[in-house]
Amino acid sequence: MTVDSQQLAPAPAAGAVTTGGGRRDRQRLPRAKRATSLTPISGLGLGIALTWFSLLVLIPLTAVLVQASMGGWSAYWDALTSPQTLAALKLTVGQAVLVTAVNIVMGTVIAWVLVRDQFAGKQLLEVVIDIPFALPTIVAGLVLLSLYGPSSPLGVNWANTRVAVFLAFLFVTLPFIVRTVQPVLLELEQEVEEAAASLGASRLTTFRLVILPSLAPAIASGAALSFCRAISEYGSLVLLSGNLPYSTEVASVRIMSSIEGDHLTEAAAVASILLVVALIVIITLDLISRRVARYA
Amino acid sequence: MPDTAAHRAITWALRLIVIGYLSFLVIWLVALVAAKTFAGGLAPVINALRQPEVIFAFELTLSAAFWAVVINTIFGVGISLLLVRYTFPGRRALNAMVDLPLSISPVVVGLALVLVYSGRTGWLGQSLEQAGFQVIYAPPGIILATAFVSLPLVIREVVPVLTEIGTEQEQAARSLGASSLQTFGRITLPAIRWGLLYGVVLSLARSLGEFGAVKIVSGGVAMRTQTATLLVEERYQQFGLQNSITAYTAAFILALIAVLALIIITSLRPGKGASQ
Numbered sequence: 001m002t003v004d005s006q007q008l009a010p011a012p013a014a015g016a017v018t019t020g021g022g023r024r025d026r027q028r029l030p031r032a033k034r035a036t037s038l039t040p041i042s043g044l045g046l047g048i049a050l051t052w053f054s055l056l057v058l059i060p061l062t063a064v065l066v067q068a069s070m071g072g073w074s075a076y077w078d079a080l081t082s083p084q085t086l087a088a089l090k091l092t093v094g095q096a097v098l099v100t101a102v103n104i105v106m107g108t109v110i111a112w113v114l115v116r117d118q119f120a121g122k123q124l125l126e127v128v129i130d131i132p133f134a135l136p137t138i139v140a141g142l143v144l145l146s147l148y149g150p151s152s153p154l155g156v157n158w159a160n161t162r163v164a165v166f167l168a169f170l171f172v173t174l175p176f177i178v179r180t181v182q183p184v185l186l187e188l189e190q191e192v193e194e195a196a197a198s199l200g201a202s203r204l205t206t207f208r209l210v211i212l213p214s215l216a217p218a219i220a221s222g223a224a225l226s227f228c229r230a231i232s233e234y235g236s237l238v239l240l241s242g243n244l245p246y247s248t249e250v251a252s253v254r255i256m257s258s259i260e261g262d263h264l265t266e267a268a269a270v271a272s273i274l275l276v277v278a279l280i281v282i283i284t285l286d287l288i289s290r291r292v293a294r295y296a
Numbered sequence: 297m298p299d300t301a302a303h304r305a306i307t308w309a310l311r312l313i314v315i316g317y318l319s320f321l322v323i324w325l326v327a328l329v330a331a332k333t334f335a336g337g338l339a340p341v342i343n344a345l346r347q348p349e350v351i352f353a354f355e356l357t358l359s360a361a362f363w364a365v366v367i368n369t370i371f372g373v374g375i376s377l378l379l380v381r382y383t384f385p386g387r388r389a390l391n392a393m394v395d396l397p398l399s400i401s402p403v404v405v406g407l408a409l410v411l412v413y414s415g416r417t418g419w420l421g422q423s424l425e426q427a428g429f430q431v432i433y434a435p436p437g438i439i440l441a442t443a444f445v446s447l448p449l450v451i452r453e454v455v456p457v458l459t460e461i462g463t464e465q466e467q468a469a470r471s472l473g474a475s476s477l478q479t480f481g482r483i484t485l486p487a488i489r490w491g492l493l494y495g496v497v498l499s500l501a502r503s504l505g506e507f508g509a510v511k512i513v514s515g516g517v518a519m520r521t522q523t524a525t526l527l528v529e530e531r532y533q534q535f536g537l538q539n540s541i542t543a544y545t546a547a548f549i550l551a552l553i554a555v556l557a558l559i560i561i562t563s564l565r566p567g568k569g570a571s572q
Contacts, residue, residue: 045377109313264410286392
């Protein structure tokens, strides 16, 4: 995903990289006419790469699903519907939806300002946008706690509350929609907007009928990534949320306490839900990028 | 668009909203790491950095990150070349699957690795342990977890560049008699070097900061498997001012590396004036 108009230049945020880079190459991959079929050497390379990918990613993720099914369907269902797990899943999904909604508005506004506005220090904001991606989550949790915890300079104490979960999610998901919307906005031709304006459309109408439809796929991709990142967040919540069962315990913290209690099947059951959501997001992104490619 | 007063008012309002939002959510936070670290002056920070546990944690973090980045660089360039330059069954699936590690919770990553590589119950871990090779609760596990979470970063930087440059130059080199290794070294590698560099810097930043997955696979024993992020958590939860300062000092160093990595990427990016 590029912050620049040049497609060669990659973005600093890997979240962005997934969408932008991924979107771009995905829309080209199936059409790459110059791609050749495998030679013996590249075939060997593919074999080695796939072996490593399987050992590192595919086999372990399969192990999670197998472990989840270890106790049979009823045990799986019981693990997921135990009141504590259910409360954790509800909290996680609820806050993730809320945060994604905020990001849809704020992410689009930030991308708009970064692309269309000119002011001193804009370059600094470009770096700031990516900080939540690069900053270790435990460091984020540590400072979120000192900012909103018991010794808050703001005089609030949101530690161990759901506000803390919301703020942590909001912090870690900041870059996603900004970084997916930005390149699309850069490539949007302002002539179309001028035409709309000259035909008498108000600014709001132009935005609603001309700009927003072009941004919609990018916003959708960013929202999917943002949601996915939020439900999988762990590091920034360890210190901040207090991890109180039924109140501030999120899904990943629930998995962690199951692992620490050596209830691996229970942990794998909850993990399987997160895994399925991640897969759905990946497939959705692939479909969105294909749709965009078709109309492009 | 006509530059009316209303237009200017909206521009200013949006600009202020964005600056305010980012200051509140990010800038203030980062500034606070520094403020908290140096709140007691320089002496406690230096004390913190002298502790053997801190030195060990950073050494372990650096070496695990180094190996993870080396693995991801070789694997990433290889996979990118395969995805862009060749057709094979399952290419689209592989292209989507390499993104998976970015969408998966670190806790799930840790659990997945434990299930396969644990010496006690793991699918492969039991045989590996019998062969005298411990993965979980040992540095190899930390490297695996780190490599897992940062796996797509190099690929996502290199693939667009490879797609963009096309194959004309490579084909020209080949037709002039260059071997595939020569073509890669003289043509392909120089063309993708910036994308590759960003991917490596990003992977390094991500690797140094990994927490959840490493927490599960390493066990976090001080002086044995405790990385820098795990040290931050452990020290913060202990009582006493020095422990708290030590936690903030380690956090400050990690934050500094992250911000530096971003600044390097932003300033090195070619043609950054284009968006101005």
